[in-house]
Structures are given as C-alpha cells and as structure tokens.
Amino acid sequence: xxxxxxxxxxxxxxxxxxxxxxxxxxxxxxxxxxxxxxxxxxxxxxxxxxxxxxxxxxxxxxxxxxxxxxxxxxxxxxxxxxxxxxxxxxxxxxxxxxxxxxxxxxxxxxxxxxxxxxxxxxxxxxxxxxxxxxxxxxxxxxxxxxxxxxxxxxxxxxxxxxxxxxxxxxxxxxxxxxxxxxxxxxxxxxxxxxxxxxxxxxxxxxxxxxxxxxxxxxxxxxxxxxxxxxxxxxxxxxxxxxxxxxxxxxxxxxxxxxxxxxxxxxxxxxxxxxxxxxxxxxxxxxxxxxx
Amino acid sequence: xxxxxxxxxxxxxxxxxxxxxxxxxxxxxxxxxxxxxxxxxxxxxxxxxxxxxxxxxxxxxxxxxxxxxxxxxxxxxxxxxxxxxxxxxxxxxxxxxxxxxxxxxxxxxxxxxxxxxxxxxxxxxxxxxxxxxxxxxxxxxxxxxxxxxxxxxxxxxxxxxxxxxxxxxxxxxxxxxxxxxxxxxxxxxxxxxxxxxxxxxxxxxxxxxxxxxxxxxxxxxxxxxxxxxxxxxxxxxxxxxxxxxxxxxxxxxxxxxxxxxxxxxxxxxxxx
Numbered sequence: 001x002x003x004x005x006x007x008x009x010x011x012x013x014x015x016x017x018x019x020x021x022x023x024x025x026x027x028x029x030x031x032x033x034x035x036x037x038x039x040x041x042x043x044x045x046x047x048x049x050x051x052x053x054x055x056x057x058x059x060x061x062x063x064x065x066x067x068x069x070x071x072x073x074x075x076x077x078x079x080x081x082x083x084x085x086x087x088x089x090x091x092x093x094x095x096x097x098x099x100x101x102x103x104x105x106x107x108x109x110x111x112x113x114x115x116x117x118x119x120x121x122x123x124x125x126x127x128x129x130x131x132x133x134x135x136x137x138x139x140x141x142x143x144x145x146x147x148x149x150x151x152x153x154x155x156x157x158x159x160x161x162x163x164x165x166x167x168x169x170x171x172x173x174x175x176x177x178x179x180x181x182x183x184x185x186x187x188x189x190x191x192x193x194x195x196x197x198x199x200x201x202x203x204x205x206x207x208x209x210x211x212x213x214x215x216x217x218x219x220x221x222x223x224x225x226x227x228x229x230x231x232x233x234x235x236x237x238x239x240x241x242x243x244x245x246x247x248x249x250x251x252x253x254x255x256x257x258x259x260x261x262x263x264x265x266x267x268x269x270x271x272x273x274x275x276x277x278x279x280x281x282x283x284x285x286x287x288x289x290x291x
Numbered sequence: 292x293x294x295x296x297x298x299x300x301x302x303x304x305x306x307x308x309x310x311x312x313x314x315x316x317x318x319x320x321x322x323x324x325x326x327x328x329x330x331x332x333x334x335x336x337x338x339x340x341x342x343x344x345x346x347x348x349x350x351x352x353x354x355x356x357x358x359x360x361x362x363x364x365x366x367x368x369x370x371x372x373x374x375x376x377x378x379x380x381x382x383x384x385x386x387x388x389x390x391x392x393x394x395x396x397x398x399x400x401x402x403x404x405x406x407x408x409x410x411x412x413x414x415x416x417x418x419x420x421x422x423x424x425x426x427x428x429x430x431x432x433x434x435x436x437x438x439x440x441x442x443x444x445x446x447x448x449x450x451x452x453x454x455x456x457x458x459x460x461x462x463x464x465x466x467x468x469x470x471x472x473x474x475x476x477x478x479x480x481x482x483x484x485x486x487x488x489x490x491x492x493x494x495x496x497x498x499x500x501x502x503x504x505x506x507x508x509x510x511x512x513x514x515x516x517x518x519x520x521x522x523x524x525x526x527x528x529x530x531x532x533x534x535x536x537x538x539x540x541x542x543x544x545x546x547x548x549x550x551x552x553x554x555x556x557x558x559x560x561x562x563x
Contacts, residue, residue, distance in 0.1 A: 013395060116536060230406075
C-alpha cells in the first residue's frame with residue numbers, strides 16, 4: 001500500500017513528462033548536436049566547436065554581427081522588462097488605490113492580453129510610423145510640415161518601436177500578476193502603516209513593494225525570456241541592422257547552404273543559455289532577498 | 292477612519308485610469324479605421340473614403356477562410372490535448388507531497404523560457420525524420436511544448452487551493468469514482484479548468500515560428516498570412532487580416548469573462 005501511494009503521483013505525471021521529455025528533450029539533443037556540426041543530412045558526422053568559434057571569435061563579419069545582435073537583443077529585452085515592471089507597479093498602485101480593481105478593469109486587461117503580439121505590433125506601426133496617425137495629428141496641429149519631420153519611432157536603429165510595443169503589451173500582463181498578489185494580501189497592512197503615520201511613499205516602499213517583489217520578479221523573468229526569444233515583433237517594428245539574435249539565428253537556419261545550420265543552431269543554444277543564466281540569477285536574487 | 296486627502300488626488304487618478312483604458316483600446320480602434328477605408332493618404336486625419344468592400348472581399352477569400360479554420364482547429368486540438376495531459380499532472384503537483392516534486396516543477400518550467408527558435412530548429416529535423424513535418428498532427432504536437440507547461444501551472448495553482456475533504460465526504464457517503472468526478476470535483480474545478488483551456492487556446496493561437504518550422508508552409512495558419520500581408524504593404528489588407536486574427540481570442544475572452552474575473556487573477560501565469 002505504501003509503495004502504491006508513492007507510485008501514484010508519478011503515474012499521474014507520466015503523460016506530461018513523456019510528452020515534454022520526447023519533444024523538448026529531443027529538440028535540445030538535436031539542437032546541440034547540430035550546433036556541434038553533426039549534420040547527418042549532408043553526411044557530416046564529426047563533432048567540433050567550429051560553429052561556436054566562427055560566431056564568437058572575430059574579427060570576422062559573422063562574429064561582429066553576432067555580438068552586435070546579442071547586445072541589441074539584451075538592450076531591448078532589459079529596457080522593455082524594466083520599464084514594464086516599473087509601469088505595472090505604478091499602475092497597480094495608483095490605479096487601484098486602496099480599493100480593489102473592479103471586474104471591468106481586470107476584463108480590459110485580459111482583453112489587451114488576448115490581442116496577439118503580432119497584431120499589437122502592426123497596430124503600433126500604423127499609429128507611430130512617420131505617416132501614421134500620430135504624425136497626421138502632429139501635422140494637423142501644425143507641429144510638422146512633412147512626414148520626415150516626425151521622429152523615427154518604429155523601424156529605428158535603437159529599437160525604440162520594439163521597446164514601446166513590449167512596454168505597452170507587458171504592463172497589462174504584469175499588472176494582472178500584481179493585482180492577484182495584492183488581492184490575496186490582507187488590506188490591513190496598509191491601514192496599520194497609515195495609522196502609524198507612514199506616508200504614501202513609505203507605504204509603497206516598506207509595505208506594498210516587499211509584498212509584491214517575488215511575484216513581480218518572477219513575472220519579469222518570464223517577460224525577459226519571452227522578449228529575448230521573440231521573433232515576430234522585431235520583424236515588424238525593427239530594422240535589418242542591428243537585428244535580434246532570434247532573427248539572426250533564423251536567417252542562418254533558412255540559408256540554402258545547409259552547412260550554415262550549425263551556426264544557426266549554435267546561436268540558438270547560446271540564446272537558451274543566456275535565458276537560463278538570467279532565470280537562475282533572478283531566482284537566486286529572490287531567494288537571497290526573501291531570507 | 293477616513294484620512295483626509297488633497298483634493299487633486301481623485302481627478303488625477305480618474306485621468307490616469309481613463310488614459311490607461313484609452314491605451315488598451317487605441318490600437319484596436321486604429322485597426323478598425325484602416326480596415327474600412329478605400330483611400331486614406333497622409334496627411335488626412337480621417338479616411339477620405341469609407342468602404343466595406345475590402346473587408347468583405349478578404350473575409351470571403353477562400354485562402355483566408357481556410358487559414359482561419361486551420362488556426363481554430365490547431366488551437367482547439369492543442370488546448371484539448373494539453374488539458375487531458377495536464378489535468379492529472381496538475382492534480383499530482385497540487386494535492387500531493389512527494390519526493391522530487393520541486394524537480395518536476397522546474398522541469399516543466401524550462402520550456403517556458405527556452406526561445407522558440409531553439410526549440411523549432413531542433414524539432415524540425417526530428418519531425419522530418421519521423422514524417423510529422425508539414426502535417427496537422429506535427430503542428431499540434433509542437434504547439435504542446437509551449438502550451439503544456441502553462442496549462443499545468445494554471446491547473447496546479449487551482450489544485451493547490453482545492454479542498455480534498457469534499458471528495459472524502461463523497462466517499463464516505465458511498466459515491467463511486469465517476470460520481471465523485473462528475474458531481475463533486477468537476478463543479479469545484481470548472482472555473483479554473485475553463486481558464487486553463489482558454490490560456491492554452493491563446494498561447495497556441497499566437498504561435499508563428501513553431502508553426503513555420505514544423506508546418507513548413509503546408510499547414511497555413513492566420514499569422515502566416517498576416518506576415519505575408521505585412522510584406523505586401525497594403526495597410527487595409529493588413530488591418531483586415533489583423534482583425535480576423537484578433538477576433539476569435541477576443542470572442543473567447545468575452546465569452547469566458549465571468550470565469551476570468553473570478554479565477555484569472557489567481558491563475559495568471561501566461562502571456563500569449
């Protein structure tokens with residue numbers, strides 16, 4: 001009987017573990033093998049670090065482009081995540097005040113979440129482009145004479161359009177996480193702090209923020225990983241150079257020269273490692289601060 | 292009890308909330324403006340000519356309709372399969388304490404942060420080899436990788452708050468396995484299950500790269516058409532396809548709003 005009890009959870013978990021082990025596990029194994037040059041479809045069965053060397057060690061055009069892409073992706077993901085986290089904290093605190101967020105507000109946030117990233121990026125490009133709605137409003141007000149006078153907000157070199165997209169799309173996501181945490185906490189903490197004479201800022205800094213920090217950090221990690229690996233939004237709102245590492249990897253992978261798949265896979269493996277390092281770092285940070 | 296506040300606090304908060312609502316709705320409005328115009332050139336603030344024709348033309352185009360149907364089929368199949376696999380797993384994780392539980396959670400977490408580019412490239416070769424590339428089944432299977440972890444997490448947080456005592460009560464009263472499931476468990480977990488299925492649907496719905504890698508241009512979903520419309524560059528067509536792509540998720544969200552506002556706050560783990 002005891003043995004059976006111990007066996008049951010694994011029986012219940014078996015289908016999920018099997019599916020993920022087969023699909024995710026083999027994708028990792030195949031990916032790493034290909035990045036090491038094990039390309040059976042062109043009859044190559046040797047294992048080398050040649051692809052990694054070509055990408056990482058310059059000076060060569062490939063290495064130069066890889067490092068600038070990595071920097072660009074890190075910049076866009078980090079900036080978007082930080083701005084979205086700060087924005088969500090502001091929205092959750094200011095918009096709800098001491099009342100609970102109403103069902104209408106929560107419903108609207110979900111509605112925003114349901115709009116696919118691809119569609120949101122398209123809508124933003126129609127809004128922010130130099131001949132977009134915002135530029136037309138500026139022209140009607142007499143602020144600009146020609147579309148070229150309008151600042152380049154989408155398809156710009158610094159990823160401003162991409163960051164704007166992610167910040168506006170991730171604030172609702174993180175806000176929902178924060179509202180869920182705030183709702184599950186007793187409201188009396190803030191009331192007590194207020195009675196003890198804490199100012200609004202002190203209540204935010206010493207009561208609300210410590211309560212939501214673990215959840216906010218976990219949500220921010222998901223957001224960072226999502227943005228770092230995403231392809232669609234930079235494809236719509238970005239430029240060809242600098243482009244994100246995801247776009248670079250895909251470009252190598254789709255190259256008719258099958259030899260180049262090794263480079264594409266090597267970039268993917270490095271991307272996955274970056275995300276795992278950031279996730280572990282965030283987890284460690286959270287553990288250390290909670291103690 | 293009520294603390295006196297400066298009298299600017301309320302109007303500022305109202306303006307802030309109104310601005311946020313505007314931000315949430317503005318892009319949808321822009322798509323509608325573009326979708327129903329025949330001519331709208333810079334620097335006109337409003338379209339010079341309104342027309343319903345382009346919208347109707349795109350909506351009745353056989354290619355677009357097929358893509359819409361394929362998208363719905365893939366997302367529905369993925370979310371149902373995912374639900375069947377995730378339900379027992381989540382029940383184990385949420386209601387039982389066993390050795391290795393944290394490791395299993397970590398294992399399920401990893402696919403949610405690994406970039407789809409990396410996953411798609413690896414699976415591309417495997418699926419080509421076993422003949423699943425360019426098939427409907429192959430696309431559903433590859434969608435399971437990002438969808439399944441989210442479904443498991445959503446349901447796990449549901450079961451973590453689940454009260455097993457109700458089931459024991461039913462056992463004591465002589466109920467059988469199926470009776471317990473239909474009359475006790477299901478009514479209790481239904482809101483959470485609906486929300487988990489909804490999230491699964493939405494995550495699958497917005498997949499582009501994984502469908503591209505495995506579908507190989509044979510299994511055409513709406514995001515594929517949308518991407519080619521973007522490279523085509525006609526704003527009206529782009530806006531109409533965007534609305535077609537955005538419509539079903541909004542309908543599904545609206546239909547399940549009552550479960551979401553009750554349950555979604557607790558279960559919010561995914562974005563799409």
